[in-house]
Amino acid sequence: MxxxxxxxxxxDRLVRVLETFTPSRTVQTAAEIGRRSGLPRSSAHRxxxxxxxAGLLERDDDRRIRIGMRLWELATRSSQALRLRQAAMPxxxxxxxxxxxxxxxxxxxxxxxxxxxxxSGPTSGSNVTRIAGRLPLHASSSGLVLLAYGTRDxxxxxxxxxxxxxxxxxxxxxxALRRKLAEVRTLGHAVARGSIxxxxxxxxxxxxxxxxTVVAALSVVLPRDAPTSAALDELHRGRREIERALGVRx
Amino acid sequence: MxxxxxxxxxxDRLVRVLETFTPSRTVQTAAEIGRRSGLPRSSAHRxxxxxxxAGLLERDDDRRIRIGMRLWELATRSSQALRLRQAAMPxxxxxxxxxxxxxxxxxxxxxxxxxxxxxSGPTSGSNVTRIAGRLPLHASSSGLVLLAYGTRDxxxxxxxxxxxxxxxxxxxxxxALRRKLAEVRTLGHAVARGSIxxxxxxxxxxxxxxxxTVVAALSVVLPRDAPTSAALDELHRGRREIERALGVRx
DNA sequence: ACGGGCATCCCGATCAATGAGACGGATGCT
DNA sequence: AGCATCCGTCTCATTGATCGGGATGCCCGT
Numbered sequence: 001m002x003x004x005x006x007x008x009x010x011x012d013r014l015v016r017v018l019e020t021f022t023p024s025r026t027v028q029t030a031a032e033i034g035r036r037s038g039l040p041r042s043s044a045h046r047x048x049x050x051x052x053x054a055g056l057l058e059r060d061d062d063r064r065i066r067i068g069m070r071l072w073e074l075a076t077r078s079s080q081a082l083r084l085r086q087a088a089m090p091x092x093x094x095x096x097x098x099x100x101x102x103x104x105x106x107x108x109x110x111x112x113x114x115x116x117x118x119x120s121g122p123t124s125g126s127n128v129t130r131i132a133g134r135l136p137l138h139a140s141s142s143g144l145v146l147l148a149y150g151t152r153d154x155x156x157x158x159x160x161x162x163x164x165x166x167x168x169x170x171x172x173x174x175x176a177l178r179r180k181l182a183e184v185r186t187l188g189h190a191v192a193r194g195s196i197x198x199x200x201x202x203x204x205x206x207x208x209x210x211x212x213t214v215v216a217a218l219s220v221v222l223p224r225d226a227p228t229s230a231a232l233d234e235l236h237r238g239r240r241e242i243e244r245a246l247g248v249r250x
Numbered sequence: 251m252x253x254x255x256x257x258x259x260x261x262d263r264l265v266r267v268l269e270t271f272t273p274s275r276t277v278q279t280a281a282e283i284g285r286r287s288g289l290p291r292s293s294a295h296r297x298x299x300x301x302x303x304a305g306l307l308e309r310d311d312d313r314r315i316r317i318g319m320r321l322w323e324l325a326t327r328s329s330q331a332l333r334l335r336q337a338a339m340p341x342x343x344x345x346x347x348x349x350x351x352x353x354x355x356x357x358x359x360x361x362x363x364x365x366x367x368x369x370s371g372p373t374s375g376s377n378v379t380r381i382a383g384r385l386p387l388h389a390s391s392s393g394l395v396l397l398a399y400g401t402r403d404x405x406x407x408x409x410x411x412x413x414x415x416x417x418x419x420x421x422x423x424x425x426a427l428r429r430k431l432a433e434v435r436t437l438g439h440a441v442a443r444g445s446i447x448x449x450x451x452x453x454x455x456x457x458x459x460x461x462x463t464v465v466a467a468l469s470v471v472l473p474r475d476a477p478t479s480a481a482l483d484e485l486h487r488g489r490r491e492i493e494r495a496l497g498v499r500x
Numbered sequence: 501a502c503g504g505g506c507a508t509c510c511c512g513a514t515c516a517a518t519g520a521g522a523c524g525g526a527t528g529c530t
Numbered sequence: 531a532g533c534a535t536c537c538g539t540c541t542c543a544t545t546g547a548t549c550g551g552g553a554t555g556c557c558c559g560t
Binding site for chain 2: 009010011012014015018019021022023025026047050051053054055056066067068069070071072073074075076077078079080081082083086089090093107109110114119120131132133
């Protein structure tokens with residue numbers, strides 16, 4: 001069953017090892033991995049050794065460990081993410097070229113918005129989003145779109161949970177969030193002003209696949225008080241372009 | 251030791267399962283995975299189940315299996331690949347905008363050229379390269395660059411092995427390849443005319459990191475008989491831009 | 501010279517992983 | 531309808547791989 005009372009299993013261990021790697025911690029010694037994953041020294045060494053043999057991890061010259069390119073290759077080669085990204089890239093480039101601000105593509109993953117791609121704006125201004133990074137659903141414009149068009153189940157779960165307040169303007173009240181989601185559905189897009197960081201505003205639109213399901217959010221990050229209409233036009237144009245690439249006949 | 255007499259180990263099995271996924275085969279049933287990885291039915295089911303629990307694989311509504319976005323996230327978040335890609339993206343976009351042909355970034359991985367990124371040309375003409383795809387070192391322009399600036403050991407290994415002939419114009423003779431590599435080092439770039447597919451020509455330049463090591467190849471794919479000088483200018487401009495982003499002081 | 505941190509190797513006990521097989525349902529071919 | 535496949539799920543006895551404590555030796559900074 002999924003309710004494993006024991007957090008153990010070889011697979012779990014491997015995942016725990018892999019999860020000790022973060023964007024800021026991309027290389028570490030085997031002993032560090034052991035500590036961070038709560039594994040005994042010798043076990044950590046053995047597991048890391050196996051992963052290195054398999055090519056998922058790589059051993060540096062000075063014996064430090066990093067994520068192997070083979071893992072990236074394996075994951076990228078055939079993930080959903082790649083197909084979506086492929087379909088979206090040309091459109092994203094166009095949007096970025098016209099708006100000249102951060103342009104992003106996000107999907108829903110484990111109750112958070114996971115960013116698949118990001119084309120950086122002028123001097124890369126604010127950098128809260130990273131490729132393969134995450135943001136809460138209730139705070140980011142992308143998240144609001146994904147949530148508003150998500151399952152009823154997801155919405156109830158989010159409304160019942162604690163809504164972290166990233167800035168004074170983050171929507172942290174369930175009732176207010178419910179109203180916001182209704183607004184997003186009515187307008188067909190989300191505007192999040194200052195809810196991630198006070199100096200910027202996110203604008204996002206939903207992207208649907210051939211079955212009509214919303215599979216991603218296309219968004220841009222603007223300076224806080226910039227007008228949003230031009231960006232919205234471009235986003236909708238981009239959305240249509242992506243949907244066409246996904247095989248949606250319109 | 252690497253001379254494992256038993257091809258087994260839990261890790262090996264997991265990797266074998268993951269490796270059954272290819273760009274053309276992105277979703278499959280658990281039984282198929284078992285067959286392709288040479289695992290007994292029931293074992294395959296169990297392993298797949300564990301991987302699904304861990305979030306590395308995902309189970310479809312009709313119980314078919316696909317690579318999980320979590321695996322992509324894990325791999326992308328902290329791999330070498332991402333840093334390089336990040337540093338290279340702006341330059342690649344510029345090159346692509348000027349040349350208007352496929353623009354690619356490749357690194358050396360297990361004696362092959364692994365493509366980290368690819369911005370597609372006009373109507374995406376010929377599509378032999380994919381993101382996270384591979385090409386042989388002796389045939390592609392990117393590969394020739396990576397090989398020419400690679401270790402002596404790598405060069406000897408390649409010259410000793412069999413050189414696959416993808417087209418009549420692929421360099422398949424060791425002596426000819428040796429001359430070609432010397433030429434690449436002299437010129438500082440590689441031109442591969444018709445060696446991957448007869449209708450196109452690849453042009454590649456090396457990209458170095460702060461230690462002076464060649465870490466990647468930046469390339470474009472042109473129609474077979476197009477002039478290469480404009481492309482070379484742009485590639486070198488792009489190369490300098492990437493190297494600056496990598497922290498190379500020039 | 502010394503102590504801390506690291507990687508590596510060893511080894512016996514244990515226990516979780518293993519895989520054959522039986523079962524039931526879905527699909528499709530004749 | 532009837533039959534043949536192919537799928538997923540479950541059980542269970544056996545075993546061999548996994549586990550982790552501990553000893554050893556290396557490197558580095560103080």
